[in-house]
Amino acid sequence: MGLRVGSSWKEMLMPSMGMVLAILAIVTTMIVSKLAMSKGLSSFIIVVYSNAAATLILFPACIFIYVARSGSRPLTFSVIWRILLLALNGCFGQICDYVGISYSSPTLATAMLNLIPGFTFILAITFRMEVINWRSWSSYAKAFGTAVSISGAFILTFYRGPQIINQHLTSAFSSQQNWILGGVILACESLSTSLWYIIQGIIGIAFRSCMTTWCLKKTDPLFVSMFKPLGVVFAVVIGTFCFKDVFYIGSLVGSVTTVVGFYAVMWGKAQEKYCERKNSETLGENVALLQNEAQQV
Structure with a gap:
């Protein structure tokens, strides 16, 4: 069941709270993992423990x-x-995620998650699961959004710039050992997640988190995806003000650029779904009209 135009705020309140809590849980996990790795815990041990607990x-x-x-x-x-x-x-x-966080920060990790729609779009074209129609604005939006998202990722990875917040405070996190390497590894993690979605589409198996699944049933994929950029905000607020993490101008510019690309891709997907639904409704009306004319004859 998707949200209808004109849905009351009460119908959107619970799914919205659910998605905010889900994003907050993801960011909190990243921050706690970063703190643990700063104290000497191996990222590979975290992967083993998390998978063992999940099993x-x-x-x-x-x-x-x-x-x-x-x-x-x-x-x-x-x-x-x-x-x-x-x-x-x-x-x-998972390994790429934790290793990338150990080399960089939770803020960079959450910002890199916005690359997933763009990478998924590229892989879908590669595996011929999607075709670009250059006469459609939705295809232009998805291609533009993908390019912008990747540009934002480059800014996040290769440009840090001056510090914006906490210039004279000591971070609770260990000093970033290799920001560029961490960004590249986190980009690989986003690519792996996109490939995960593509493999599910090819082999016909689908897995989602419980909270996301519940929100999808109450709303639609576009509504759920709109909350993903909140992860950057949560990571900045929690990391900066609670753990004295350093926030750079490059992180701000790159995050904003990546989020803009993310929303461009999602807008293109939404337009594509809307056009498909309108064409289906038009086709259904034409079939019904032809059936009525045939009955009259």
């Missing part, structure tokens, strides 16, 4: 749900190796 909690629940559904697809070898392929790709993305 202990989620695996029994998944088995219960699978058994409870009478019409579930049988667990054949083909299904199992596809799940393993997704798991390997997801694990690689």
Whole structure:
């Protein structure tokens, strides 16, 4: 069920709060992980612990749900190796995420997440899952947004500039060892996430977080995606004012540029869905009209 035009604020309140909490949880996890790594904990150990905890909690629940559904697809070898392929790709993305954060900051990590729609668009074209129609404004918007997002990522990675906040305070995080390397690794993490979505589309398996799934059922993908840039704001506020993290002018410029590209891609996708829905409605009306004329004859 998607949000309709003119939906009351009460219908949007709970999904909005849900997405804000989901984004806040992601940013908090990044910040806590950065603090732990600053104290000497290995990023690879965090990946092992997080996956072990997720397996202990989620695996029994998944088995219960699978058994409870009478019409579930049988667990054949083909299904199992596809799940393993997704798991390997997801694990690689997690490693890139934590290693990238250890070399940079949670602010850079959350800003780099806005690259995912652009990378997904490029991969979808590469795997011929999407075709560019240069006579459509939606294609121009997605191509423009992808280019802008990647430009913002370059700014984030290769330009730091002067400090904006906390110029004379000591950060609770360790000093950034290699900002450029961290940015490149985090860009690889975004690319891995995009590939994760593409693989799901190719092999017909879909996984989402519980909160995101609930919000998707109450609204639509565009509504959910609108909240992702909030991660940058949360990371800056929490990291800067609670842990005395340093915020640079390059982070500000790059984050804004990446968010602009993100919204351009999402606008293009929204326009594309709108045109598809209008064409479907027009086709349905024409079919109904022809059926009525045939009955009259």
